[in-house]
Amino acid sequence: MYTLSFDFLRQYYPMLLQGAGVTLLLTVCSLALGFLLGIIVAIMRRSSSKIFRAIGAVWVEVLRNTPFLVQLFFFYYGLPELGINTNPILTGIIALSVNISAANCEVIRSGLMAVKNGYYECAYALGYSKFQTLRYFILPISLRIAFRPLTNNFINLVLNSSATFSITIVELMGSAKIISAYTSRPFEIYIIILVGYCIFTFVLSFISKYVDKRIAINL
Amino acid sequence: MIEVKNITKSFGDLTVLKNFTVNFKEEGVTVILGPSGTGKSTLLRCINGLENIDSGDILVDGLSVNDKKNLRHIRLNCGMVFQQTVLFPHLDVMHNMTVSPIKLLKLSKKEAEERAEFYLNKVGLISKKKSRHNELSGGEQQRIAIARALMMNPKALLLDEVTSALDPEMSSEVLNILEKLAADGVCMLAVTHEMSFAKKVASRILFLDKGSLVCDEPVERFFRETRNENERISRFLNFIGE
Numbered sequence: 322m323y324t325l326s327f328d329f330l331r332q333y334y335p336m337l338l339q340g341a342g343v344t345l346l347l348t349v350c351s352l353a354l355g356f357l358l359g360i361i362v363a364i365m366r367r368s369s370s371k372i373f374r375a376i377g378a379v380w381v382e383v384l385r386n387t388p389f390l391v392q393l394f395f396f397y398y399g400l401p402e403l404g405i406n407t408n409p410i411l412t413g414i415i416a417l418s419v420n421i422s423a424a425n426c427e428v429i430r431s432g433l434m435a436v437k438n439g440y441y442e443c444a445y446a447l448g449y450s451k452f453q454t455l456r457y458f459i460l461p462i463s464l465r466i467a468f469r470p471l472t473n474n475f476i477n478l479v480l481n482s483s484a485t486f487s488i489t490i491v492e493l494m495g496s497a498k499i500i501s502a503y504t505s506r507p508f509e510i511y512i513i514i515l516v517g518y519c520i521f522t523f524v525l526s527f528i529s530k531y532v533d534k535r536i537a538i539n540l
Numbered sequence: 541m542i543e544v545k546n547i548t549k550s551f552g553d554l555t556v557l558k559n560f561t562v563n564f565k566e567e568g569v570t571v572i573l574g575p576s577g578t579g580k581s582t583l584l585r586c587i588n589g590l591e592n593i594d595s596g597d598i599l600v601d602g603l604s605v606n607d608k609k610n611l612r613h614i615r616l617n618c619g620m621v622f623q624q625t626v627l628f629p630h631l632d633v634m635h636n637m638t639v640s641p642i643k644l645l646k647l648s649k650k651e652a653e654e655r656a657e658f659y660l661n662k663v664g665l666i667s668k669k670k671s672r673h674n675e676l677s678g679g680e681q682q683r684i685a686i687a688r689a690l691m692m693n694p695k696a697l698l699l700d701e702v703t704s705a706l707d708p709e710m711s712s713e714v715l716n717i718l719e720k721l722a723a724d725g726v727c728m729l730a731v732t733h734e735m736s737f738a739k740k741v742a743s744r745i746l747f748l749d750k751g752s753l754v755c756d757e758p759v760e761r762f763f764r765e766t767r768n769e770n771e772r773i774s775r776f777l778n779f780i781g782e
C-alpha cells in the first residue's frame with residue numbers, strides 16, 4: 322500500500338515557490354501582451370482594408386489550428402535562426418502572447434460587433450475621428466462586453482504556461498519535474514502542482530468576476 | 541450658414557434626394573416635414589457628413605462636406621441629436637456631457653463640468669448627473685442628448701425625429717426643452733411630425749416629397765395658405781390629423 326508523504330516539501334518548497342513565481346511572471350506578461358495583440362488583430366479584422374482583414378484572418382487561423390507546443394518550439398528554435406537571440410522566458414512570453422492573441426482577437430471582435438452602429442454615428446456626429454471614436458467609446462464598450470469570455474482565455478493561458486517547461490523554463494511544472502526526479506515522489510508533487518494551478522485559476526476567476534461586476538454595462 | 545447646393549443622394553437604385561437645393565441661415569427654427577422615406581433624415585445626415593452625397597455640394601460656413609478635412613469643423617458647428625438616443629453606456633451623465641468638450645474643445649475638466657451643470661439645469665436634469673443611461677427614462681435620455689449637443693456650442697442643432705421613439709408624456713418633456721431653446725435663440729433644423737411644435741416654435745417649414753423640395757414657406761403661410769394650395773401637402777396634413 323502506497324503511503325503519501327509530503328516530507329520532501331520542507332527541503333524543496335523554495336524551488337516550488339520560485340517555479341510559481343516564474344509561472345506568475347509568464348502569465349502576467351503574456352496576458353498583457355496577448356491582450357494588446359488581440360485588440361490590434363481584432364481591429365485589423367474589422368478594418369475596411371482587405372489586406373488588414375486578410376492578415377488578421379491568417380493570423381487567427383494559423384494560431385488556432387496549430388498545437389501550442391509546435392508554436393512554442395517554432396519560436397524557441399526559429400527566433401535564433403532569424404538572428405533574434407532571446408532567453409527561454411522571453412521566448413515563452415512571446416509564444417504564449419501570440420497564441421492567446423488569436424483567441425482574444427475573436428472574443429474582442431465579437432465585442433466590437435455587438436456595439437450598435439448608433440454609437441459610432443453619435444461619436445462621429447460629435448466631431449470625433451475614427452480613431453478617437455474607437456479609443457474613447459467603441460473599445461471601452463466592447464471590452465466590457467467581451468470581458469467575461471476574455472477571462473476564460475486568461476485561464477487557458479495559465480494552463481498553457483505549463484508547456485513552457487519543455488523549452489527549459491523552470492516554472493511550476495518544470496520545478497515539479499525536477500523535484501520529482503530528486504525525490505522519486507511524483508504522485509505527491511503532482512498533487513501539489515494540481516492544487517497550485519487550481520489556486521492560480523480560482524484566484525484569476527474570482528478577480529475577473531469582481532472586475533466584471535464593476536465594469537458591466539447594460540446596452 | 542448652411543448651403544445645400546443641388547445635391548443628389550441614392551441608396552442603391554433608390555434616389556432619396558434629387559437635385560436638392562436649400563439654404564439655412566444662422567437663426568430661427570426650421571421644421572422639415574414630409575412623408576416617411578422622402579429624404580428628411582438623409583438631408584440632415586448629409587449636412588453632418590454622416591452620408592456621402594453622390595453629386596452637388598453642401599457648404600457649412602463656406603466649408604464643403606465633400607472635403608473630409610472639413611468634417612470635424614462642420615460637425616462641431618452642427619450638433620446632431622438622433623431619433624434613438626445614444627448615451628455612451630460606460631459613462632455616467634456628467635461624463636457623457638463633459639468628455640467631448642474636454643477631448644475636442646480642450647476645455648479643462650472644471651470648465652466642462654461648469655458648462656455641463658448649466659445645461660443640465662437648463663434641461664431640468666441636474667439631479668441625474670451621476671446616473672447611467674439605463675437609470676433614465678427615454679425622455680430624460682433625449683434631454684441629456686440635446687444638452688450634450690449644446691455643450692459643444694454649435695451654431696445649429698440638427699434634430700432628427702427626436703421625439704418619435706417616445707410616448708406622448710416624454711415627447712412633451714423634450715418639446716418643452718426645445719421650445720425653451722428656441723426662445724433662447726438656438727438655431728435648429730428639426731425633422732419632426734409634431735405639428736404643434738412646428739406651429740408654436742418654427743419660423744420656417746420645408747416640405748419634402750420623393751426627395752424634392754415641395755415648398756419652403758414661413759410657418760404662418762404654410763399652415764394658413766399653402767396647405768390649401770398644394771394638394772400633396774393638404775393630403776399629408778389631413779392624414780396626420782392636422
